[in-house]
Amino acid sequence: MTRPPFGLRAAALAAIAAGVVAAAAAQDLAAPELPAGEGAELVDAICSGCHSLRLVLQQGMSRDRWAETIDWMVEEQGMAELDAETGDAILDYLAAHFGDEFRAGAPSPFFQPPPLAGPAAK
Amino acid sequence: MTRQRERGLCELYGEDPERADHLLFGREACRDRRGFLRGAGLAAMSAALGAAIPFHRNMPSGLIPAAFAEDKKPFAIQGKDGLVVLNDRPLNAETPAHLLDDDVTPTHRHFVRNNGLPPENTSPQGWKVKIEGEVNQPLDLSIDELKNRFEVVRLKLQLECGGNGRAGFNPPASGNQWTVGAVGNSEWTGVRLRDVLKAAGLKDSAVYTGHYGADAHLSGDPSKVPISRGMPIAKAMDPHTLIVFEQNGKPIHPQNGAPVRILAPGWPGSVSQKWLTRIWVRDKVHDGSKMTGTSYRVPSYPVAPGEKVPTEAFKIIEAMPVKSVITSPETGAALGSGRAVEVRGSAWVGDGFVRAVHVSHDFGASWTEAELSPAPNPFSWQRWRANLAFAGKGYYEVWARATDDKGRMQPFAVAWNPKGYLNNAMHRIALRVEA
Numbered sequence: 122m123t124r125p126p127f128g129l130r131a132a133a134l135a136a137i138a139a140g141v142v143a144a145a146a147a148q149d150l151a152a153p154e155l156p157a158g159e160g161a162e163l164v165d166a167i168c169s170g171c172h173s174l175r176l177v178l179q180q181g182m183s184r185d186r187w188a189e190t191i192d193w194m195v196e197e198q199g200m201a202e203l204d205a206e207t208g209d210a211i212l213d214y215l216a217a218h219f220g221d222e223f224r225a226g227a228p229s230p231f232f233q234p235p236p237l238a239g240p241a242a243k
Numbered sequence: 244m245t246r247q248r249e250r251g252l253c254e255l256y257g258e259d260p261e262r263a264d265h266l267l268f269g270r271e272a273c274r275d276r277r278g279f280l281r282g283a284g285l286a287a288m289s290a291a292l293g294a295a296i297p298f299h300r301n302m303p304s305g306l307i308p309a310a311f312a313e314d315k316k317p318f319a320i321q322g323k324d325g326l327v328v329l330n331d332r333p334l335n336a337e338t339p340a341h342l343l344d345d346d347v348t349p350t351h352r353h354f355v356r357n358n359g360l361p362p363e364n365t366s367p368q369g370w371k372v373k374i375e376g377e378v379n380q381p382l383d384l385s386i387d388e389l390k391n392r393f394e395v396v397r398l399k400l401q402l403e404c405g406g407n408g409r410a411g412f413n414p415p416a417s418g419n420q421w422t423v424g425a426v427g428n429s430e431w432t433g434v435r436l437r438d439v440l441k442a443a444g445l446k447d448s449a450v451y452t453g454h455y456g457a458d459a460h461l462s463g464d465p466s467k468v469p470i471s472r473g474m475p476i477a478k479a480m481d482p483h484t485l486i487v488f489e490q491n492g493k494p495i496h497p498q499n500g501a502p503v504r505i506l507a508p509g510w511p512g513s514v515s516q517k518w519l520t521r522i523w524v525r526d527k528v529h530d531g532s533k534m535t536g537t538s539y540r541v542p543s544y545p546v547a548p549g550e551k552v553p554t555e556a557f558k559i560i561e562a563m564p565v566k567s568v569i570t571s572p573e574t575g576a577a578l579g580s581g582r583a584v585e586v587r588g589s590a591w592v593g594d595g596f597v598r599a600v601h602v603s604h605d606f607g608a609s610w611t612e613a614e615l616s617p618a619p620n621p622f623s624w625q626r627w628r629a630n631l632a633f634a635g636k637g638y639y640e641v642w643a644r645a646t647d648d649k650g651r652m653q654p655f656a657v658a659w660n661p662k663g664y665l666n667n668a669m670h671r672i673a674l675r676v677e678a
Contacts, residue, residue: 171461173332181415190417199462221414221549 153178160214167211171200177219184216322496324351329419333357333461333469334498337407337424340670341573344587346428346619346626347399350491353427355498356404356419358533359469362457362518367494367502372486376453376524379444386488386503392442393434398483398508399623401428401591403563405511405539408657408666414549416663423568423670428589428624431506433487436522437480445476445524452479453529454505454516471531472513472539476524478561483508483622486519508622509593511539511560511664528559541660548659562593565653566667567600567627567645574672582633582676590615590645591624599646600627604639604674607655613643633676642669 153174155161168177182190191208194200203211320326326336336355343352367386374382384392404425409416452473460467478484485506488495495501500517507514513533523529533539540557567590578584590597596618601610613629633639646652653669 171332171463173330175328175330175332176419179329179420180417182417183414186417199460199464199467 156218158214158218160210163207164211164214167203167207171198177215180215180219181221182215182219183221184212186221187212187215187219320355320498322351323353323355323498326352326354327424329421333359334361335419335421337421338427339573340423340568340570340588340672342570343424343426343568343589344570347491348427348429350429350493350496350499353402353429353490353496353499354404354425356425356512357458357469357498358513359458359460361497362459365457365497365501365518367488370502370520372503372519373521374439374443374524375521377446377449377526378440378524379446380442382439382443384439389434389439389486389488389503393438395432395434396485397430397432397489398485398620399428399430400483400485400506400508401426401563401593401622401624402506402508402512402515403427403566403591403593405513405560405563405664406662408668409663411657411666411668412548412659412663413657416659416661418663425512426566426568426591426624428591429490430492431485431487432489432492433485433503433506435482436484436486436505437482439486440479440524443524448526449476449524450527451475451525451529453523453525453531453534454514454519455521455523455531456500456504456516457518457520468532470513470516470533471529472516472534473523473525473529473531474507474510474514475561478507478510478514483620509562509591511563513539534559537662539664540662541664545658546660550659550661552661560664563591564665564667565592565597565645565647565651566590567597567643567653568670569641569643569672572672572674574674577675577677578633579677582635583630584633584674585628585630586613586641586643587626587628588643588670589624589626590643592645592647592651595648596621597625597645598648598650600629601644601646602629602631603642603644604631604633606640607642610644636676636678639674639676640671641674642671644669 155165155174155178164177165174168174191200191203191212195202320328320334320336323336325342326338328334328336334355334357338348338352338354345352370386372382372384372386372389374384404421406418407421407425408423409418410420410422453471454473455468455471458469459465460469474484486503487506488503490496490499495504500515500519502518504517504519505515505522528534537554537557539560541560542552542556543558544556546552567588569586569588571587572578572584586602588600590600597615600613600615602613603610611629611631613627615627616625618625627643631641644653653667655668657666657668
């Protein structure tokens, strides 16, 4: 099987054994773009080394949970450790733009969790 | 390359190329200013480029590889039709509910879930599956040997991702935000895992299986395994747990695990190792990649949305809970002149069978029992249909609720857990009656 041309995108395509064809009936995937903001370019460059940015675009987490997720990637998934300044910049951006607010788009928006009495669960 | 990424890379490299190299690839500059990639960094860059870099020692520190150009071809998964792609790397794509409207899910409509990068070569020629560990006689079997030595069976089998429905969680849970389409019910041809394990001869010490496949870790690190889960021996010995080599009578789709995979129906799809190369029979619970920590685990007690749960309080998911999906009409449909419609769907449960399906079109105030077909074989999903008549024009929701043979129904709301698993809340579609 011949390889498609080199390229970052091509690496993902090459891994799909049957090869990728620009088929008419398919979903057109726009290149993932992060919302503008301080740290966006940093997140774009650093967070797309292993996985697509589309994984980031799907998430909604508190700053603490983002930090835990990045720790997990460093400890278990081979990610290079970030220095403190870069780490903070990335966490600030992710918490600001991909935070854990209620999402209207979920399949059952009807069912909001009822408010809890007492200390916040988070 | 997107403008944003180009800006990001250029900015990083412009400010401090050595720092950029270090951040992106773990690449340290040698004293002679040439970049030296450390092991993982070299693997990462090689994986990103899709090739080894024989002259990496000569590559100047701070050079952005020229090959990092993102091409803008529209994205399609060859052999799949209509799937919604959640992520392209790793590739994860689900089937819209209205495209699951077949008794048997066609291969081109079966969802795709990847943890890593599929192998390039999925030809059955030369492919072997090892059975080793707590067995009297380790085996190393070709696919032909599997076909010739063991009885071949053909079963329609439910396969659902443990995270199907994760998009319904509030606060959101991390991971792929599947809605309702990470489920399929294709017809699979293979041999019983039980027969293979009996041929190997299980020792009394055998407790669990550990599965391995030919996929590669996203980081490119060859020492890392993208996923390796397993199951208790009892599930492995169930006569419906198979090693399969055909999907709907043809070679398995490369994205669904060709040429051979495990099919452990009714349990999270991650147990059904794709591109199967090895089953390690173990004397303890398997601890491979995504088997430990909180992966595919839920708290052992009910928790509040957003609650922090200690890792020790999680337990491994086994059988998937009762669930259903409405496959016709498509949500958002407008009924023309008539005020009646046939509603259809599928229902399943990971252990047992579905006893009843009810539908409502008044937000749960009243329910109609659907006509429910029996499963063609255990662990197949069951099809159901109901005729609904609407009193007048307006907006309606149709809800479907399945009940299993143990009397367990689908819940109204999501039982929240930190990783977003097992959302079996009722599926709802919207319809508009125009006149």
